Amino acid sequence: MKEPQKIKESRLPVISAAVILAIIGLNELLLSGDFSSTYVDELLTVPFLCCLLRSVRPRLKGRLILPSFLLLLCGFEQMVCFFWDYGSLLPRGESAYRMLRRSLHYGKVFLIFAVGAAGYCVLNALANWFGQLMKKKTSPRDRIMLRVKVACLTTALVMSVVYVVWENNAIEVSYYTYETGRYTSGTPFRIVQVTDLHNKAFGADSRYLVNVIRRANPDIIVMTGDLVDRNRTDIPLGLNFMQQAAEIAPTYYVCGNHEQGLPKEEYDLLMNGIEAAGCAVMQNERVSLNCGSFDCNLIGLRFARLTDGTLDEIMPQNDNLNILLAHAPDYLDYYAARDIDLVFAGHAHGGQFRIPFVGGVYAPGQGFWPKYTDGVYRQGNTTMVVSRGLGNSVIPVRLNNRPEIVVVDLV
Numbered sequence: 466m467k468e469p470q471k472i473k474e475s476r477l478p479v480i481s482a483a484v485i486l487a488i489i490g491l492n493e494l495l496l497s498g499d500f501s502s503t504y505v506d507e508l509l510t511v512p513f514l515c516c517l518l519r520s521v522r523p524r525l526k527g528r529l530i531l532p533s534f535l536l537l538l539c540g541f542e543q544m545v546c547f548f549w550d551y552g553s554l555l556p557r558g559e560s561a562y563r564m565l566r567r568s569l570h571y572g573k574v575f576l577i578f579a580v581g582a583a584g585y586c587v588l589n590a591l592a593n594w595f596g597q598l599m600k601k602k603t604s605p606r607d608r609i610m611l612r613v614k615v616a617c618l619t620t621a622l623v624m625s626v627v628y629v630v631w632e633n634n635a636i637e638v639s640y641y642t643y644e645t646g647r648y649t650s651g652t653p654f655r656i657v658q659v660t661d662l663h664n665k666a667f668g669a670d671s672r673y674l675v676n677v678i679r680r681a682n683p684d685i686i687v688m689t690g691d692l693v694d695r696n697r698t699d700i701p702l703g704l705n706f707m708q709q710a711a712e713i714a715p716t717y718y719v720c721g722n723h724e725q726g727l728p729k730e731e732y733d734l735l736m737n738g739i740e741a742a743g744c745a746v747m748q749n750e751r752v753s754l755n756c757g758s759f760d761c762n763l764i765g766l767r768f769a770r771l772t773d774g775t776l777d778e779i780m781p782q783n784d785n786l787n788i789l790l791a792h793a794p795d796y797l798d799y800y801a802a803r804d805i806d807l808v809f810a811g812h813a814h815g816g817q818f819r820i821p822f823v824g825g826v827y828a829p830g831q832g833f834w835p836k837y838t839d840g841v842y843r844q845g846n847t848t849m850v851v852s853r854g855l856g857n858s859v860i861p862v863r864l865n866n867r868p869e870i871v872v873v874d875l876v
């Protein structure tokens with residue numbers, strides 16, 4: 466005959482499994498509308514929830530096999546997703562070097578899996594420590610208080626992790642209106658800016674990101690550099706996004722520092738691919754656009770040519786509105802000294818960590834406490850819009866700095 470306590474405990478792993486799956490599922494659904502987008506969140510969520518469970522029921526030692534199995538399952542599921550997503554997009558005839566780079570990229574999945582498992586072990590050890598502590602508490606009141614304290618602390622930790630994962634993956638859309646002084650009637654001309662993706666996928670086939678852009682209903686899309694990351698270059702992933710962007714609206718691209726740092730073979734592959742995807746590569750070029758009731762000059766500068774005089778050479782000699790696409794925002798003085806009306810820039814990643822009422826902490830090219838990280842900056846007749854961008858490079862996590870799409874209406 467089973468003891469009542471045992472029957473009660475035996476249900477807990479099942480309940481925990483249901484809770485874990487529900488949170489993972491909800492998280493994935495809210496973020497991307499599918500179940501195969503991110504992989505870090507599962508690996509972080511599971512060990513923390515296991516710890517929470519142990520803190521509530523410290524005698525569950527032998528029953529942790531099910532959460533462990535879930536951890537393995539999540540890791541396996543994500544590995545399958547990686548091969549499924551990228552395997553079908555591999556270019557044919559790639560070199561052994563490229564194959565090796567790609568294998569290292571896949572290796573990251575195993576690394577994250579190992580970190581997740583190690584995290585689980587550490588938290589399990591903490592739970593054991595908690596069990597020992599419980600034994601020392603003799604009065605029922607002390608034991609209850611200890612459980613309450615540990616449960617509160619663990620819940621706060623879990624909520625913090627879930628929040629950080631959410632804010633690193635949930636795209637924020639920022640809307641601005643720019644008064645051209647030339648608008649007479651009709652619908653405002655809408656520009657959507659995408660920047661600093663750094664090979665971040667945002668759902669299988671970038672579905673979540675593409676849906677956000679599509680919902681913004683742009684007249685044109687501008688991609689202001691760092692589509693790929695030179696440290697983990699995935700050209701098929703970047704091209705897949707550009708192709709989908711071009712299907713939504715005419716898309717214009719300028720090079721960021723990460724594309725510029727690619728080996729020539731990869732750089733050419735990427736630029737040719739972007740053009741083949743139907744996007745315009747603006748390598749120190751300009752085009753004339755009709756924006757409804759007025760015309761504008763759209764000028765694209767390569768990253769290395771931002772202040773070397775190239776802009777003066779390609780500036781058009783007419784009275785149209787001048788819109789500049791330039792990856793780095795640090796040269797507002799230079800842009801303002803020319804006849805630029807509106808600049809779209811990125812590069813700063815919002816300062817990576819944003820402190821309320823202070824701003825970003827660090828940005829490439831600007832160092833600590835950067836000046837241009839987020840929003841609108843004005844100098845003379847020039848307005849510069851700086852997007853926080855979508856992805857990360859060297860530092861993989863953002864704090865208080867959600868990935869961003871910028872929408873500007875020209876009126």
Ligand SMILES: [Fe+2]
Binds near residue numbers: 661663691
């Ligand atoms: Fe970047």
